[in-house]
Amino acid sequence: DIQMTQSPSTLSASVGDRVTITCRASQSISSWLAWYQQKPGKAPKVLMYDASSLESGVPSRFSGSGSGTEFTLTISSLQPDDFATYYCQQYNSYSRTFGQGTRVEIK
């Protein structure tokens, strides 16, 4: 079973900051990784897929990179609407696993 570990668990930042969240896989997953944003009481929303592909309609301040076992989600300039919890998710042929989440809060 592939485990996904995100860091940090909580991140305090200000509007305009550059923010980076890391996700590590317990074994290589090629580029088969997605990132989601979730706000309280809402369903998650996909931001990135295949590690670095931006989902249609998602602002370009979001970017993703990585392959193998280490991945990052970067928000180039944090906006008020970006305060939320972010999850990575791996895909392989037989399973999907989410990371434990990173909460981005206002500093």
Added chain:
Amino acid sequence: QLQLQESGPGLVKPSETLSLTCTVSGGSISSNSNYWGWIRQPPGKGLEWIGSIYYTGNTYNTPSLKSRVTISVDTSKNQFSLKLSSVTAADTAVYFCAREEYGSGSYHFDYWGQGTQVTVSS
């Protein structure tokens, strides 16, 4: 616009079977490029993938729940369903259904239902 809607009892007794249905509208569940999945989120915790199904009935489930999970599809009704047997309080969660879309090498969840709260309690 594709929409997914979960339905089912909000309260289930311990040791009984949780049953939920996801109705897909605005698109066909028989699409070649999609899987359909169930994800849950216990109160205050993160997301847990439960399992996914293809319209042909091919399924994949998380190992930790595999013996208790049954996911099925009814293409005539454009629905897929989840059954989780022998539930305990640990199964209390918001349950989401979602569509998996194929990218250039993998699947990701691009459309989600609003989620339904299921509480396990006597």
